Amino acid sequence: MRQGVGSFNRTWLAIVGILALLLGTAGLLLASGLGNKVGQALGLPGALAAPTQSVVTPGVQSVFESPAIPAVIATAGMILAILALLWLVKQIPRKNQARPLRLHADGADGLTTCDPQVLTEAISQQVEAFPGVVRSGAVLRGTASSPELTVHATVSDRTDIREVVDYISEHTAADLETALETPLQRLAILLDVSNSSRNNKTIVL
Numbered sequence: 001m002r003q004g005v006g007s008f009n010r011t012w013l014a015i016v017g018i019l020a021l022l023l024g025t026a027g028l029l030l031a032s033g034l035g036n037k038v039g040q041a042l043g044l045p046g047a048l049a050a051p052t053q054s055v056v057t058p059g060v061q062s063v064f065e066s067p068a069i070p071a072v073i074a075t076a077g078m079i080l081a082i083l084a085l086l087w088l089v090k091q092i093p094r095k096n097q098a099r100p101l102r103l104h105a106d107g108a109d110g111l112t113t114c115d116p117q118v119l120t121e122a123i124s125q126q127v128e129a130f131p132g133v134v135r136s137g138a139v140l141r142g143t144a145s146s147p148e149l150t151v152h153a154t155v156s157d158r159t160d161i162r163e164v165v166d167y168i169s170e171h172t173a174a175d176l177e178t179a180l181e182t183p184l185q186r187l188a189i190l191l192d193v194s195n196s197s198r199n200n201k202t203i204v205l
Helices: 008-030 035-042 060-066 069-090 115-129 159-180
Strands: 100-103 112-114 133-142 147-156 187-196 200-204
Touching: 008 035, 060 159, 112 115, 115 147, 115 159, 133 159, 159 187
Parallel strands: 147 187
Antiparallel strands: 100 112, 133 147, 187 200
């Protein structure tokens, strides 16, 4: 019941892929000598270095001979390493459970808040009361006005899956909507089917 970072990964992988493709294309054009032809076709000013010439001018080379350049390169490497580490940390799945829900926010009459864990425990108990459900857990995300519910339950291999799904959809979810006085924006049901050999089959709905 933990959320991954699929969209985050796809976005950054696309950015890195595009940059790598552009740099690789530029390198091929320079190495093959086609850079000037492409530049002339596009109407770009100036001329690029030929394959036998240095890519950078002597003035630029002298800049890179400065004693400060190793420190700059080391700093850039550290920044890239930190960004890579942050990306790896971002891969850790998180529950992203909702913060305390504000059910009533009229300052004149007082504020009413509810810990999401109170609701998820009640949901788990209700689902576990259904015949054939071995254990259950739930995560409530979003806000009081836009809630999202994920239910994870383990059922025996003789349980009617459709009945469990209908019960969660029509009773458990409906009771939560009544308690929050707002419809669920999203309902996800994850079922593990357990048999006598203790092997699990997972069904995601």
